[in-house]
Amino acid sequence: MKRPLLVFIVLAFGLSWAAALPLWLGGGLSSPLTQALGTLLMFTPAVGVLGVWAVSRTPFREWARETGLTLGERKGRTGLLVLTAWLGVPLLVFVAMGISAALGLVSLDLDGLSIYREAMEARGVQAPADLGTVALLQIVIGVAAGPVLNGIPALGEEWGWRGWLVPRLVATNGVLAGLLISGFVWGLWHAPLTLLGYNYPRLGSWAALAFIGFCVLAGVLLGWLRLRTGSVWPAVVAHASLNAIASVALLLGDASDPPNELLAGITGVVGWLLLAVLGAVVLRFYPVRPQQPRPAESAEPVA
Structure with missing residues (x-):
């Protein structure tokens, strides 16, 4: 497993820093390139998977099944958890705010x-008189279409x-240690953005350390x-x-007393506690078993 893991980490982390480099060279998160480069950065783990696939020489259909691109053995369960994630994540976010x-x-x-209102005006957009309707519409679109968009x-x-x-x-x-380690790696991978204050300005x-805490629990x-x-789609x-x-x-907060991102909301301490409780519940009452990777994947490729 060492060589595939090394290939994956080098590609995912190396390319993420390469993608964020223009932000470090000038402008930081205030750069007009932030959104585009942040989106580009999100594809670097997939490049890491493709790199491992290239050295493993696994047939793609088998690789797709092993890496969760199929719906798993129990498609009904996968569909149910896709729906649960679709509706449950917004619910969790607003419970954290409440x-x-x-x-x-x-x-x-x-x-x-x-x-x-301030966020719209900062983008040069005049806030409409019926701002509440616009905000509600954005929330509805975010809940309904966010997973697609x-x-x-x-x-x-x-x-x-x-x-x-x-x-x-x-x-x-093991299950718990593996999940915690993967969340730590995921949080650390965000460092090109979080070291600039991303999510916790x-x-x-x-912010890099704070976001690792969130990623470990969300992970x-x-x-x-x-x-x-057995499928990646509910997580997607x-x-x-x-x-x-x-x-x-x-954005529902008061500009005269803005929320402390470290404490409030789903990415703050309140959210961490919610995620920790929910994680403990699902692992206790709906346990999962380790899935063994294909033995050949850890073998050295034929020269």
Whole structure:
């Protein structure tokens, strides 16, 4: 397994830093290239999987099954968990915001939507008079269409982290340790962006450490979806839905008292606790078993 793992890590991490390099050379996250380069970065784990496939010389149909591109042996279960991820992730995001507000960590501004208004004006867009309707429409679109609109870049990540890496780490380290390690690697991979303050702008470079905490816990649930179904698609839907709705929820705050991203919301401490509880529940009541990788995958390729 060492050589495939090395190929995967070098490609996924090396290309992620290459993709983010223009941000480091000038502009940081304020660069107009941030969104495009961030999306490009999401495909680097998939390139890592393709690199491992190239050295393993596995027939693609077999490789697709091993890395979760099929629907797994129980398609009904996979479909049910796809639907659960589609609707459950937005629910979890807004529950995290509700708890944050109840604890006084977020001041909601549901009438004026001041943070949402400021965000629109920062992009040079005049906020409409019926901003509440626009915000509601964005939330509905995010919930309904987010997994579709964000599905391809989410697959770029999930095929690598959950599709290929999770089963191999679980097979050699056990379920819980494998899931935790994979989440740590996933969080560390975000460093080209998080060291610039991505997701936690108040923290600066410390955002990299904070996001690892989130990724370790979120990675348990995403990895569980992969192992429970034998398919990467429920994790893809969950990831795509999270990307669509997490930032929208924070826009419901009050601009005069903006939320502390480290504490509030799904990516803050409140969210970490929710994810930890949910992860413990699913692993306890819906256990998963390690999936052994194909023995030939760890063998050296024929010269």
